[in-house]
Amino acid sequence: MAEQERQNQQGEAIPELDRRSFMQEGMASAGAVIATSALRRQIAVAAVPSQMTNKGADQISRRVLGKTGEQVSIIGLGGYHLGTVHSRDMAVRLVQEAVDAGVTFFDNAWEYNDHRSEEWMGLGLQGRRERVFLMSKVCTHGRDKNVAMQQLEESLKRLGTDHLDLWQIHEVIYENDPELHFAKGGVVEALDQAKKQGKVRFVGFTGHKSPVIHLKMLAHDYPFDTVQMPLNCFDATYRSFEQQVLPELQRRGIAVLGMKSLGGDGQPILYGVVRAEEALRYAMSLPVASTICGIDSLDVLRQNVRIAHGFKPMSPQEMQALRDRCRSSSGDGHLELFKTTKKYDGKVGREQHGYPPPEQLPI
């Protein structure tokens, strides 16, 4: 939603939607009926809400985190955006207000914003550490477990704590990542070691690119506690995590962490496809433990907290209607640029893979 505000100030960026009406008529009459019913069949599986501890209209509800026995707030504070806030003091205040509002899930990564994200979150959590479920991500991107353990020490120091509640492998987005992570001496061994040493309680992995790669990670049958992935109302028709990965996680009892509920950059809201609130409510209505939100101002925080207060999941019919509404505009992936472009792919990861930075690619 921060993006939404920013984008709204740049009115000239709005694409010409008039083109959409051009030539669409014949197509709609030819395919819509079959198309919708087929899609409905595929998605019905995913629309089962998970257990929620409803804490009343002025409280943020919590949900069970898979098989861990933990409970986490249904919205989480994303670490990346915290590091983009204009001042350290504002970031600290944002963290403090989030905790005080009942947000318990805190996301971060070793590599965000040259480590500023972890440092500022650490400052904000002083005196509040025990009230939150603290996560960070390890950014080996194929390097060995020693690098991972070193990064863990740095994350702990910056976050001002002696343990993480959750440590996830960051950005599993390249086809050969699963192989690299599970290689002998790789990051997965660091997960074991860190758990044994009591430095992390639970482990998982994240990625925004392709369900195929997530499934490859799961195929190794490692006991991950959590898996983080993009979940939103545009995902269903383009390389869909909701359809392909979510049911598998439910089957395995692994906690699902949703992200990119607004399509990553809020563009769909700018395009007028959905409103921010319904997009967030859709993501929260899926069987996830928490939906991690990019929050870079008190306004956005308060808006999200308002949506989370007394949250009631959408009905399966409402969710289907929203998917149907998004379908015609989302089928090529242009509303989920983290899947279709390289600009969401982190610098460290690309460097480690020997790939040129996104700005050098004409795609």
Next chain:
Amino acid sequence: MIYRKLGSTGAQVSAIGIGGHHLGDVTTLDEAIQLVHEAIDAGITFFDNAWEYYNGKTETILGRALRDGRRDKVFLMTKVCTHGRSGKLAMQMLEDSLRRYQTDHLDLWQIHGIVYDNDPELAYAKGGVLEAFDQAKKEGKVRFVGFTGHKDPTFHLKMLELGYPFDTVQMPLNPFDSNFHSFERQVLPEVNRRGMAALGMKSMGGTAWGIKAGVVQAEEMLRYAMSLPVATTICGTDSLHVLHQNLRVVHSFQPMTQSEMEALRARCAPTAADGRFEPYKVSLRYDNPMTRMPHGFPFDDTQREVTEMLDQASGPWLVPETTPVTPGR
């Protein structure tokens, strides 16, 4: 020239084909015509094209090159570009293509660009393009039918599962592909199992960036693609120089051994993993604007194809020959 069976059709085609889109990139009309003539003289029979390439310019070029008795020496294909619209529109497009080609029939007519999640459903919808296939075959205007797409093996598999008896299936095949959203691993075996003919394209990865980056060489890329179980490999050929180069590869062609192919795949794996050497699979900028428009997707007016589409003049040496079809009616 090497010839191969085209699936179960009984027809035979040359092991390399001339790609239609690149005909529009040849510097002059004379050179484009010469290119087609030389290709035919060298034994190439397979000619690819699409109704929408360069607003019909490439079909017109090929038509000019084939008149004067060459039509019957080739296996002539083009693609229909309804992108989800009606079978009636498909038939209008077929008439356009036949007129530009100056012929009364196509050897192969394929659905162009199955690249979006709902394309299979739209193709199979009542009143859709597959009904035009039946009609065109019945009327003797096309001999065989198929479909094409460069985006994701899932969509190809969906087209096959829905059961229409296609004769051919066209797809990107190269050693990068075998490591990334792979048509080779997922679609090629299924196409062959069904006795259909596989048509390979994008043997250089579409943009040849893998070659420019020094990971692979052009010759081994083409040899790899030709060593797969395909009927033909369609090559973007935009100059006589490229034609001669490809012919040299064909003339000395020996299929790669399994271990050579495996070694090449392994060499490509680390750089294939982010898809940048196969941009057509990952990037929105490689979807033809004529494909995006009927779906209502916005397009990027810095993209070359968009400029081409908007440029009604189509080049100084060739006046557009046909009245545009009114879409969606």
